[in-house]
Amino acid sequence: MFTGLISDVGEVVSSEARGSVRRLRIACSYPAEGIALGASIACSGPCLTAVEVGASGKRTWFDIDAGAETLERTTLGAWAPGKRINLERSLKLGDELGGHLVSGHVDGMARVTAVTRIGETTRFDVEAPERLARFIAEKGSVALDGTSLTVNSVAGRSFSVLLIPHTLAVTTWGEVREGDRLNIEIDTMARYAARLAEFPAAGTAEAGADEGLAS
Missing domain, CATH: 2.40.30.20 (Elongation Factor Tu (Ef-tu); domain 3)
Incomplete structure (x- = not known):
């Protein structure tokens, strides 16, 4: 779950088709050690799973895989390197709910x-x-x-x-x-x-x- 309060603006640095799945690498300012494999991150709306995490220079990056439905129902299918996106990490117990409950399931x-x-x-x-x-x-x-x-x-x-x-x-x-x-x-x-x-x-x-x- 999320609140819809943006905590970082990331940037798409690569986009690669892998069969019916598209893998995107997103650079951000979150600490790399704070992003666990399998973590959920809302990327301009869709809740996506971090499948790889690393750092390059002063920037953290994480990879996500987007399936056919996500590519069809969201703007993600048009994302290209250089695209800036709103980021929010998932809620933890005790976090302030400042926006409204957001699932990351784009309609x-x-x-x-x-x-x-x-x-x-x-x-x-x-x-x-x-x-x-x-x-x-x-x-x-x-x-x-x-x-x-x-x-x-x-x-x-x-x-x-x-x-x-x-x-x-x-x-x-x-x-x-x-x-x-x-x-x-x-x-x-x-x-x-x-x-x-x-x-x-x-x-x-x-x-x-x-x-x-x-x-």
Whole structure:
């Protein structure tokens, strides 16, 4: 589990196809001794497993393997050397939960439709995939490229988020432009609330069917 609070910005240094899997090497500022093999690291949203860890010069690096589904459902398939990505290490017991609970299981890709400077803040208008739009609520939470954000407004499939200068400076958001695609993970509570809402009607239908059999 993660919080959506970015703790480092990494850089893709290599990308290599290995059959149906793509191996990427990501440089970061985390201490190499602090990354165990098999550790989970959220990389601009997707929770990925460190399969190799090392150091080169003053930079730590770790390798991840991305399967076909990850490459298809996320922006990872387009990552190339030089790509900067938001990083967050998994939660430990006792860590502060400053954002919202994020699983690192990306639901799909959203698209930035506008970037507008409003005083000291920057507004990003985003279009969600149609199947995910019903999970986005005004003042609710959403994770975009691994960042925990509050939804400012909603209109159909479109919604907006407002970012302060600090967030732009310590994440990759300062580089986001209109037309860019972002990894989106809907709020876990919204996911389960929508699922539970499906059951009253289903339960009523089943009860009616059972009564019909009884008669």
